[in-house]
Amino acid sequence: MGDLDFIKPELLKAHFEKRHDFNKFLRENLYGNELYSSFDTFSTENATVWIDPLDGTKDFTMGNLSAVTVLIGLAIDGVPKIGVVHNPFSTNENNGHGSTIFGTLEHGAFSLDFNS
Secondary structure (H helix, E strand, O other), X not given: XXXXXXXXXXXXXXXXXXXXXXXXXXXXXXXHHHHHOOOOOOOHHHEEEEEEEEEOXXXXXXXXXXXXXXXXXXXXXXXXXXXEEEXXXXXXXXXXXXXXXXXXXXXXXXXXXXOO
């Protein structure tokens, strides 16, 4: 496995800037300034976490492991902040490794490469 520091602040900042118009629309029409509240400090009382540890249970029981994922979502004060979809099983498509996609409204979606 490669470098575990795969989510660099510079990457997030660059994607945030690329999504300027989209983020402006969200701020003005949907979420107000809450969209830009910090991940660094927030009360867990205001957080909602969703975890589906085995999405695709029927596929799992049938051996269709490429359709099985772990889903995680986080909202703060009712505003969605981050979502993660992880397929922990090896397939030909992911070169024998699991695959992970995460995204935020502010930054977009990213595929994490654990193959290097």
